[in-house]
Amino acid sequence: DQQVKQNSPSLSVQEGRISILNCDYTNSMFDYFLWYKKYPAEGPTFLISISSIKDKNEDGRFTVFLNKSAKHLSLHIVPSQPGDSAVYFCAASDLGSSNTGKLIFGQGTTLQVKP
């Protein structure tokens, strides 16, 4: 039972264009969502997060959008750069109900930004 899904295993975009990575979830108790970036042979690095009380959070070139009614979130990277090429994981937590801090991760999307 995959509670967090990233349905696109890979995405390829041209440098300077927008990258849009998508994530769907099924558990309506999730109240906090995160995006991580991972390079090969390294641990994931926290990128950006959003609380369920918001629908948008922006940090530099990265923006996360949350659509609670559709149980969908997306990460926008504008403009995309070759250094953004990595695997991106979305993750969700139900902090408000459990506070264990457990994260449920999606399968990941490999982003390739071509120069």
Added chain:
Amino acid sequence: DVKVTQSSRYLVKRTGEKVFLECVQDMDHENMFWYRQDPGLGLRLIYFSYDVKMKEKGDIPEGYSVSREKKERFSLILESASTNQTSMYLCASRYSGTRAEQYFGPGTRLTVT
């Protein structure tokens, strides 16, 4: 900056061996986690600990155990390694507050032959 370190970057073990993976964090975080990452499956939680000597099973605990004797150190133990435990193992820590961010170590690539 939070620093999470793992004892080995690469490890090769034989089937049936007992394997210890160690993780240390320097930020006085209460919560610590062990995941494994496999292609197409994302990160799956093996065990986590919300305080010293406290532990809970994650989604895939079979074949693993953990130990947390000190706040900064969380160990993952493979009692009898098997080939299906070949994977990337990632440790993470988190301050138990209102934010969910976890901070990860560099990972240990374990190969069981």
